[in-house]
Amino acid sequence: MTDKALLPHKDDFAHVRDWVFDLDNTLYPHHINLFAQIDRNMTAYVAQLLQMEPAEAKVLQKKYYHDHGTTLAGLMQHHGVDPNDFLEKAHAIDYSALLPDETLGAAIKALPGRKFIFTNGTVAHAEAAARALGILDHFDDIFDIVAAGYQPKPAGSTYDKFTSLNRIDTRHAAMFEDLPRNLAVPKTLGMKTVLLVPRNLGDVVLESWELADNTDPASIDYVTDDLAGFLGRLIDLSA
Numbered sequence: 001m002t003d004k005a006l007l008p009h010k011d012d013f014a015h016v017r018d019w020v021f022d023l024d025n026t027l028y029p030h031h032i033n034l035f036a037q038i039d040r041n042m043t044a045y046v047a048q049l050l051q052m053e054p055a056e057a058k059v060l061q062k063k064y065y066h067d068h069g070t071t072l073a074g075l076m077q078h079h080g081v082d083p084n085d086f087l088e089k090a091h092a093i094d095y096s097a098l099l100p101d102e103t104l105g106a107a108i109k110a111l112p113g114r115k116f117i118f119t120n121g122t123v124a125h126a127e128a129a130a131r132a133l134g135i136l137d138h139f140d141d142i143f144d145i146v147a148a149g150y151q152p153k154p155a156g157s158t159y160d161k162f163t164s165l166n167r168i169d170t171r172h173a174a175m176f177e178d179l180p181r182n183l184a185v186p187k188t189l190g191m192k193t194v195l196l197v198p199r200n201l202g203d204v205v206l207e208s209w210e211l212a213d214n215t216d217p218a219s220i221d222y223v224t225d226d227l228a229g230f231l232g233r234l235i236d237l238s239a
């Protein structure tokens with residue numbers, strides 16, 4: 001599987017006062033694949049904007065994602081796109097695949113300290129997804145791509161904005177993410193880092209998943225495919 005410790009001891013997180021969660025494929029599992037809907041909307045947006053065939057638009061969209069970190073950043077730089085218009089249309093999706101997750105909600109609620117959603121999406125998207133999961137009320141704040149000045153994670157300046165706005169002492173914080181590259185900066189800031197991976201990954205698949213973006217494996221303290229189960233181990237249930 002992996003040489004990363006899968007099961008944390010709660011003492012490892014006893015110093016953590018601020019809990020930071022990515023949204024997509026972190027607070028809900030990868031197989032729900034909400035992003036496929038957003039991805040289709042973004043391709044349609046590019047196709048309409050530039051009067052392209054869908055296949056051609058998809059190639060350009062992926063190029064912007066690759067070169068600029070998000071499709072939006074490429075569209076803003078090269079085509080002067082209004083970010084609010086783009087974000088609204090990209091996130092016009094069906095959330096019905098997300099069902100209330102009581103186990104996750106109880107675990108997040110029981111964590112001692114503040115809880116944040118830190119997403120490259122929008123507040124509206126994060127609220128809709130967290131509400132569908134039944135966990136929205138457990139979060140103190142949501143930091144989104146608008147608050148980040150449209151500079152997505154893993155830009156170091158965006159982590160600085162997030163942590164200074166919320167007065168987070170990163171030595172007493174933990175971050176949960178499904179993209180290895182987004183854990184590199186948190187690790188250098190002294191945060192505990194936890195990588196979420198898709199459920200039921202075989203050994204070989206997990207290895208290629210982890211290696212896919214060339215992130216230094218040392219950036220990742222823990223790997224798990226079960227967020228609620230992982231958090232449950234950090235909570236003193238006898239309390």
Ligand SMILES: [Mg+2]
Nearest residue numbers: 022024025178
């Ligand atoms: Mg994610």
